[in-house]
Amino acid sequence: MKPSSLVTTTEAVDTAFYVIFGISAVSLLGITVVMLWFLWRYNRKRQPVPLSQKDHNVWLEITWTVIPTLLVMVMFWYGWEGYLSLRRIPDDAMTVKATARMWSWLFTYDNGKTADKLFVPVGQPVKVELHSEDVLHSFYVPAFRVKRDTVPGMPTYAWFVAEKPGSYNLFCAEYCGVAHADMITTVEALPAVEFASWLSALPVDDDPGEQIARQNGCLGCHSLDGTRLVGPSFRGLAGSERTVMRDGAELTVTADADYLLRAIREPNVEIVVGYPAVMPPYPGLSDADLATLIPWLERLQ
Amino acid sequence: MSAHVHKDDTGARFGMWLFLFTELLLFGGLFILYAVYLARYPREFVTAGSQLNVWFGGANTLVLLTSSLLVAVSITTLRRGQVRLTLTLLGGTIACAALFMINKYFEWSAKIGHGLYPGSEHLHEIPPGEAVFFNIYYVTTGLHGIHVIIGALVLAWTMALIKSGRVHADDWIVLENAGLYWHLVDLIWIFIFPLYYLILH
Amino acid sequence: MTEQHSHIVPCRTFIAVWIALLILTGVTVWVAQYNLGVLNVWVALGVASLKSALVIAWFMHMKDESRLFKLSLLAALAILTIFIGFTFFDVLYRINP
């Protein structure tokens, strides 16, 4: 398990939370009680005429300037300390590359293995290198209190360590368009041994077509089981009749191989009726990839 | 301060100055971007900056400085009651504005001729640092150009008021404020010129 | 006419200022020919500020205005400087620009 010396991101952030919530709760309680007491004690029923017309007191002003100042300085300090431990990566951290795109995550490991869930070994600090292929997204794992935006053209990073095995939510926290809320996956924390074997194992679904689809994030928008996501489901797509908008005109076409090719190569020329024109073109997809992808699509019945 | 002041020139001038502050901060946003990108791409800014024509920029600087002089003097002449002279001076200012825009026109069309304009293919080919320079150059000088036109229109309108005698030797606040606006246009250029045309090293 | 500021500024003054401005313009162009490294920008800015000071003080007769005007001008400039300056707390210290 993790070296006891190591402060987890969760611990670091929660300390700050306790301090700030604590001070705030006390301040709030004090203010509420005092206010209610004044309202009761000096209510006009009880107090027809004001007891005084006092309108200032320098010492009071000084007190309630200095005390809050000290309090906020404390809050600032804990906040900053905690933040630093979010930024300082333990030396023994392993690195995973996370790629965010509309609207899915791809995680790439040193040995080239990729996955759409973030598998990590328990007790081992993990540095996640954050990249974006299109707009801003944000890597957010509430359980570990870490969040960092992925910025196109500027790699960023975050780190965390999972203390217990289990599955933790991973959200996209920066608004990124229509399927922002669907850009969810999980961190899967496995015991070191299991993780090692997972890492070395070949991908379970050895259908190359599906692999390509996964790695390019197609499945972020296209389901394989017929459910409607941002884009039409791949299931039963090939060969079916499609009504598409082509430069303003509506027309029906059969989804044969070269329709699929068009739909992937220049997605915004023909827009399937009832869907937004948000599918990005994929210059990264080689003809070889497509040669595997399209037959696979056709096999999906 | 008495509420009886029915015509409060100081108030009017103060209002104008506040408006100039907003203009200053409007351009301020662009100067922030300029500063940041200059700090990030010093070398690219020099290569790109050297491609701007100092003569165009210099000429326009002289034109604007002179136009500012004319406006400043026109206030003096109006207060001395020399209406015709005032109108000539203001006419001169507007002529300067026109000259400035003509200059800009040639300068820009030359650049655009070289495929250097926002959204052009060419900008995607050259190093990013240079592309950002040209883009911010166009945005800044463009916004400034719009201000030149507005300023000229305001001055023209003031001339009309002077002709019709509504602005005269003892009530010249309109000219004063129009002048202030024009000087601001000049001020902005005083910074644009060295920052864009003169970063050669 | 209600309360009104100042004497009429003689044209001579304006022309003198104008000449000064032209000279300063010449100076910036001249300096820009030499390679002073980062100094170039700062010199350019320095001269530009000097020029604008002239324009503001004389052409825009700030020097005849009340303290209120001068203070608020100062405030505006201070805010602008802060906006530019504080942005550099970020851009200067980015790990990967």
Added chain:
Amino acid sequence: MNETAATAATGRGFFAEGRYPSVFGWIFSTDHKRIGLLYLWCIVTFFGVGVLLGLLIRLELFAPGETIMGAQAYNAVFTLHGVIMIFLFIIPGIPAAFGNLIMPIQVGARDVAFPKLNLLSWWFYIGGAALAVTALFTGGGPPDTGWTFYVPFAAQTTTNVSLAAVAVFILGFSSILTGLNFVVTIHRLRAEGMTWTRLPLFTWSLYATAWIQVLATPVLGITVALLFAERLLGTGLFDPALGGDPIMFQHLFWIYSHPAVYIMVLPAMGVVSDIIPVFARKPAFGYKAIVVSSLAIAFAGSLVWAHHMYTSGMSDVAVMVFSFLTFIVAIPSAIKVFNWLATLYQGSILLDPPLLYALSFILLFTIGGLSGLVLGAAATDVHVHDTYFVVGHFHFVMFGGTGMAFFAAMHYWLPKIYGRMYDKAVATVAWGTIFIGFCILYIAMKVVGVMGMPRRYYDYIPEFTGLNQLATFGSWILGLGLILMFVNLIVGIRKGPPAPANPWGGASLEWQIPSPPPTENFGEDDPVVSHGPYDFKKAGIL
């Protein structure tokens, strides 16, 4: 001007006979009170639209998955909700409506310094609003970027963001003109004897606000202008492919939009500072401290913008500096809260509706402000940034703070403006309903935020269902309260019993002229001020 006296005599004050017949007498009037009312009712209308959109949001979030609308629709709805609430309700809210109605009277002037400009800025407001509405039905459909317009998304989306940007630009211009007008008015048109230390705190807060409006709003102007250029000309100043930096957009946006939050709250604090002394029969405690803290907030508020960007990828140094400064700006707010409490001490407190709303301002703003401290601290913000905790925070400060103060102002000043009194009992019930609904709604949001529910999610994981349903439930209670309050006010305005010139026993100038006030407020005999705004003894209240 004896015709002023005449109108005053008719008892309908400035309502009698505008410069032009019928509605033109309003939309072309340069009278600060008429312009104020124009603003007030436009703002209330937009508030109504805004809250209905808020209701839609809550209904969609009543259960996971698609409830009443799809993702695209939802994104448009919260964007619209945010844009309306920020630019059409809360920023103009108190300054443009009640500032115009009351401030010139409070300083003893007949109108603002530039009445025509004042009318123009209302026209800009309406024009901007009209454009914003047009943006919904033209081009690629309603904008779906959120009110923050972050690039690159906002530069890429096919929805009608460009037109919305223009609308925001124009609205910003309107706000600038109002601010400019107020600064000059307060400097130049104070009545004889109205020294700076005799200015009501409401006017002082407007003064501080006006400076922010003048100095910060232009930056918003250039920001949306650049977004517009980016979309239409591809100027690429924020596009990494062209050497731009998306994070610079966030800097520019927040350079305005953080100071803007103080544009929203300072006038509200002014309202509260004016109301509490009147209903406690005691001078505002620490007048000078409150004034100085307003100015301090106005200044320091422009040094903290990047606290919205801790996770954006900006440098750690910036995180440290901006976090530190953020805590500094919190202090003046604290000072105000304590001074308000001290004003109640040893007073003679009458819990009339205006005071109830003012007190709920203090409580809710404090809760919201304290949660702001959680956001200001770097470590904690990393966890709750872009979650419902932030949503909870800003609803507490904006709605619980400024919103409540806006209602307080309506209950405090509308009798003066319309010369009629609403039903206080009903008003009190409405207040209670609003307060309860509010707490349920937004406390639930804060909790679900700390649990990690991101904002701008139209769908969420089942764990979050319970709290979301609680929030939705709260929104219904709140809604009922709002309807009751507005109905009561409107009925009061139209049929209520006549209100005397000084229904609450205030000591500032607006209470010394008839209700409704005559067209030029004081007419020929401009007031000569001889005592402070809260000197109830000299004013003969005590």
